[in-house]
Amino acid sequence: MVLDNLGSSLRGTLDKLQGKSRIDEDDVEEVVKEIQRSLLQADVDVSLVMDLSDSIKQRALEEEPPGGTNARDHVLKIVYEELVDLIGESTEIPLESQTILLAGLQGSGKTTSAAKMAWWFSKKGLRPAVIQTDTFRPGAYDQAKQMTERAEVEFYGDPDEEDPVKIAREGLEATEDADVHIVDTAGRHALEDSLIDEIEEIETLVDPDISLLVLDAAIGQGAKDQAQEFDRAIGIDGVVVTKLDGTAKGGGALTAVNETDSSIAFLGTGETVQDIERFEPNGFISRLLGMGDLKQLSERVERAMAETQEEDEDWDPEDIMKGSFTLKDMQKQMEAMDRMGPLDQVMDMIPGLGGGLMDELPDDAMDVTQDRMRKFDVIMDSMTEEELENPRIVGQSRVRRIARGSGQDEETIQELLEQHKMMEQTIKQFQGMGDGDMQRMMKRLQNQGGGGMGGLGGGGGGLGPFGDD
Numbered sequence: 001m002v003l004d005n006l007g008s009s010l011r012g013t014l015d016k017l018q019g020k021s022r023i024d025e026d027d028v029e030e031v032v033k034e035i036q037r038s039l040l041q042a043d044v045d046v047s048l049v050m051d052l053s054d055s056i057k058q059r060a061l062e063e064e065p066p067g068g069t070n071a072r073d074h075v076l077k078i079v080y081e082e083l084v085d086l087i088g089e090s091t092e093i094p095l096e097s098q099t100i101l102l103a104g105l106q107g108s109g110k111t112t113s114a115a116k117m118a119w120w121f122s123k124k125g126l127r128p129a130v131i132q133t134d135t136f137r138p139g140a141y142d143q144a145k146q147m148t149e150r151a152e153v154e155f156y157g158d159p160d161e162e163d164p165v166k167i168a169r170e171g172l173e174a175t176e177d178a179d180v181h182i183v184d185t186a187g188r189h190a191l192e193d194s195l196i197d198e199i200e201e202i203e204t205l206v207d208p209d210i211s212l213l214v215l216d217a218a219i220g221q222g223a224k225d226q227a228q229e230f231d232r233a234i235g236i237d238g239v240v241v242t243k244l245d246g247t248a249k250g251g252g253a254l255t256a257v258n259e260t261d262s263s264i265a266f267l268g269t270g271e272t273v274q275d276i277e278r279f280e281p282n283g284f285i286s287r288l289l290g291m292g293d294l295k296q297l298s299e300r301v302e303r304a305m306a307e308t309q310e311e312d313e314d315w316d317p318e319d320i321m322k323g324s325f326t327l328k329d330m331q332k333q334m335e336a337m338d339r340m341g342p343l344d345q346v347m348d349m350i351p352g353l354g355g356g357l358m359d360e361l362p363d364d365a366m367d368v369t370q371d372r373m374r375k376f377d378v379i380m381d382s383m384t385e386e387e388l389e390n391p392r393i394v395g396q397s398r399v400r401r402i403a404r405g406s407g408q409d410e411e412t413i414q415e416l417l418e419q420h421k422m423m424e425q426t427i428k429q430f431q432g433m434g435d436g437d438m439q440r441m442m443k444r445l446q447n448q449g450g451g452g453m454g455g456l457g458g459g460g461g462g463l464g465p466f467g468d469d
């Protein structure tokens with residue numbers, strides 16, 4: 001994936017700043033070199049790399065870290081902000097009627113992406129149609145027809161017509177009942193004048209709401225000229241990066257986004273019509289920097305919880321985000337955690353626990369957590385409905401009874417109650433949070449010293465490595 005190496009190498013460098021309250025020029029120099037190295041390895045355009053690293057350097061040296069912030073977090077924040085600035089928001093794709101034009105080099109993945117996007121819109125409840133205007137490549141018609149059949153979406157093409165502009169016109173008419181029109185075009189090199197004239201004509205006729213440049217993640221340094229030329233010809237609003245499932249590094253996409261002053265709309269991650277993702281900049285960058293991917297985490301939690309919920313009609317995971325967080329919720333959450341798969345993977349997505357910290361955990365730390373979860377589960381089975389709903393009523397005599405009933409130490413029961421309190425507090429903090437509001441999140445993380453959503457992991461304060469951080 002794009003910049004995969006940046007995350008780990010940068011983390012290593014930043015971790016050297018751990019404990020320092022001030023950074024000197026040498027420190028900054030080292031961090032900036034690491035960033036440059038990773039970006040260049042990922043095929044990001046050289047001058048873009050220089051611009052980016054210059055501003056990181058300047059800010060890291062000039063800006064005073066806010067009170068209480070250590071040098072590492074300060075630099076991390078600057079790197080994060082500069083990357084957000086570069087990558088920007090995901091291209092806005094409203095869920096409404098619209099026309100989208102796809103352009104790009106031969107074989108970049110336009111036809112595949114057209115079918116994928118149509119599939120994506122259909123899952124959002126809209127009625128899409130793909131119009132194939134490629135009269136250049138034999139087989140283009142059949143390919144698009146097959147892919148749209150697989151996506152179960154409407155298709156228009158005319159294998160006997162030679163004029164792409166005419167196909168576009170007739171296609172729009174023939175599919176006028178559809179909400180979203182996705183116009184696929186023949187692959188062309190942006191420096192071939194005749195083909196550029198042709199796509200300009202198609203663009204004029206189609207009058208798209210959004211024009212997307214489809215880029216193979218492997219394009220590398222060539223992205224710059226191509227992006228410029230396509231932008232000049234039809235105006236690029238967003239980029240679709242394809243083949244990210246391969247080994248390509250995707251840095252060219254960052255260059256294209258920068259060059260066209262646009263943003264990334266979709267990612268293609270495979271050959272079937274479902275292999276498409278909306279680009280999520282916050283999640284993407286924070287994961288990259290080892291800050292955890294809040295959004296992905298919450299989706300995974302939600303999915304696992306929905307599965308748990310199917311077995312327990314009375315329980316609504318949404319309640320957690322609304323108000324009270326009971327022991328019952330905690331038990332359900334632990335069941336859900338069990339279904340989410342390997343705990344360490346989940347942990348990696350939790351801000352403050354992700355990235356570097358995970359590497360430092362002793363290997364058996366996760367087993368301890370899972371072991372604790374099992375004990376907690378046994379304890380909760382011995383509690384009454386009333387106690388589960390309102391753990392505050394559990395006093396010393398109830399603790400004794402529960403201990404006898406569950407065969408666990410009274411201490412472990414106290415730990416469970418503590419853990420619940422901590423999770424309750426953490427969840428309260430997260431309740432007010434909008435999607436990907438990173439600045440607020442970072443502030444919170446600073447204030448609570450990385451404890452973050454630790455409770456969710458069943459680790460929290462009770463577990464040495466997390467609590468001590």
Ligand SMILES: Nc1nc2c(ncn2[C@@H]2O[C@H](COP(=O)(O)OP(=O)(O)OP(=O)(O)O)[C@@H](O)[C@H]2O)c(=O)[nH]1
Pocket residue numbers: 104105106107108109110111112113134137140185186187188214242243244245246268269270271275
């Ligand atoms: N692994 C992988 N393969 C992809 C992806 N997107 C497209 N491909 C493959 O890349 C090849 C080219 O894709 P097309 O969609 O035909 O590309 P195009 O831009 O329409 O090509 P032309 O019409 O010839 O310009 C096909 O073999 C696709 O299966 C992707 O995200 N992952």
Ligand SMILES: [Mg+2]
Pocket residue numbers: 110111112134140184185186187
């Ligand atoms: Mg094609």
